[in-house]
Amino acid sequence: MFQQRKAHLDARALVLKAMAHPTRLFIIEELAKEERCVCDLTEQIGADISTVSKHLAVLRQAGLVLDDKRGNQVFYRLRVPCILNFFGCVESVLENRAKEQAAYLQAAGR
Amino acid sequence: MFQQRKAHLDARALVLKAMAHPTRLFIIEELAKEERCVCDLTEQIGADISTVSKHLAVLRQAGLVLDDKRGNQVFYRLRVPCILNFFGCVESVLENRAKEQAAYLQAAGR
DNA sequence: GACGTAATTGGCATATTAGCCAAATAGCCA
DNA sequence: TGGCTATTTGGCTAATATGCCAATTACGTC
Numbered sequence: 001m002f003q004q005r006k007a008h009l010d011a012r013a014l015v016l017k018a019m020a021h022p023t024r025l026f027i028i029e030e031l032a033k034e035e036r037c038v039c040d041l042t043e044q045i046g047a048d049i050s051t052v053s054k055h056l057a058v059l060r061q062a063g064l065v066l067d068d069k070r071g072n073q074v075f076y077r078l079r080v081p082c083i084l085n086f087f088g089c090v091e092s093v094l095e096n097r098a099k100e101q102a103a104y105l106q107a108a109g110r
Numbered sequence: 111m112f113q114q115r116k117a118h119l120d121a122r123a124l125v126l127k128a129m130a131h132p133t134r135l136f137i138i139e140e141l142a143k144e145e146r147c148v149c150d151l152t153e154q155i156g157a158d159i160s161t162v163s164k165h166l167a168v169l170r171q172a173g174l175v176l177d178d179k180r181g182n183q184v185f186y187r188l189r190v191p192c193i194l195n196f197f198g199c200v201e202s203v204l205e206n207r208a209k210e211q212a213a214y215l216q217a218a219g220r
Numbered sequence: 221g222a223c224g225t226a227a228t229t230g231g232c233a234t235a236t237t238a239g240c241c242a243a244a245t246a247g248c249c250a
Numbered sequence: 251t252g253g254c255t256a257t258t259t260g261g262c263t264a265a266t267a268t269g270c271c272a273a274t275t276a277c278g279t280c
């Protein structure tokens with residue numbers, strides 16, 4: 001892997017890594033509906049608010065969400081809606097896997 | 111997060127996590143061109159073959175690639191080309207970030 | 221069967237991540 | 251200013267991921 005290509009791959013991997021956590025995927029889906037303050041997300045997720053805040057920081061640093069302070073709460077919103085398109089593709093991966101597993105089980109005579 | 115939704119998010123996160131590594135992104139891009147044996151990929155990447163093999167196992171378990179043993183080598187190919195579409199979206203994230211950073215530096219008078 | 225090559229697996233050391241608590245920061249209102 | 255709420259940050263521990271080496275497995279050839 002050449003120098004330049006490596007740097008580019010690293011940058012991409014960072015964005016993907018930011019998305020690659022169930023709680024952060026949840027946040028992304030919720031923000032796709034509408035903006036939310038940290039307190040609302042925290043209540044939905046059921047974790048410590050500091051944990052949620054750190055997840056949001058990861059998403060922000062990756063460039064996936066924007067924050068907006070209003071009064072003493074901070075509202076987050078999705079910055080890059082196109083990532084939602086990707087979920088359809090991920091679904092197809094999951095479906096393929098499920099089918100394959102079913103076929104395997106059938107072949108095994110169960 | 112309800113039980114069912116959580117399971118679904120976990121499954122999605124697993125697929126994303128499998129993609130979220132520079133070496134594995136490299137492999138995905140190479141396999142998008144054409145199938146490759148482990149030895150070829152290893153040479154391109156320049157890591158230990160066991161390391162590459164493990165990366166491929168991660169991609170396989172996530173359902174992203176398929177393997178095909180021929181003779182004493184194993185050829186891998188991309189199973190889900192739609193993930194390539196996503197890279198365009200990731201690029202836009204990276205571009206936005208770059209622009210913002212440039213604006214920030216300019217505002218700071220540099 | 222013995223040898224060589226390709227690939228996977230096990231094991232280990234190191235690095236990174238996640239989540240909680242406690243402490244600090246920031247804004248609102250009395 | 252003091253008290254209250256919302257959020258972020260620091261610090262710690264536990265869990266997970268990475269990459270190498272060594273050992274094993276699988277295949278082809280002699």
